[in-house]
Amino acid sequence: MRNMKLFTSLLCASVVALLTGSCGKDSPQSTHPSAIAVITGKWELRQLIADIGVRDYPSGNGSIYIFTDSSYSIFEKNILVKNGSYSIIADSSIINQTSFGVAPGQFTQRIIFDQDSSVYNGTLVKKNFFQVNGKRLIFIAGYFYNVPFADGVAQTTYAKQ
Secondary structure, eight states: OHHHHHHHHHHHHHHHHHHHHHHHHHSOOBOOHHHHHHHOEEEEEEEEEETTEEEEOOTTOOOEEEEOSSEEEEEETTEEEEEEEEEEEEOOGGGGTOSSOOOTTSSOEEEEETTOOOEETTTEEEEEEEEEETTEEEEEEEEEOSSSOEEEEEEEEEEEO
């Protein structure tokens, strides 16, 4: 009887350990802290590329992102319009989903604002990919399908302040 209880306890512990380990593999993994380090700071909008064409913005326009190590603030015309928390995950799925000429190894990180990684209608996902090149923060954001297609995608470039 005692051996049976020991066996049952070990079996339960093994199942729990197995399930805990497998859950971690399926969930998005946060990237290295260096990704947060490069995005931390104040960034002002300089360019928008979308279906409407290219639009350039002058210095002092007031469209700003401010990132700390775990939170963000968005300003439009120097007025706070949104703030919250964010996380960064590795995601290279953009390579086959946009017409922005993304090469392998580019835009391999994604920001999730306020833990929102929603899937709409079973296939549509809003994603915010980013890359920092020197003093430029570039976002490619829009609605991405689970097939090689994207909708409402725009590229925005911000300058470090």
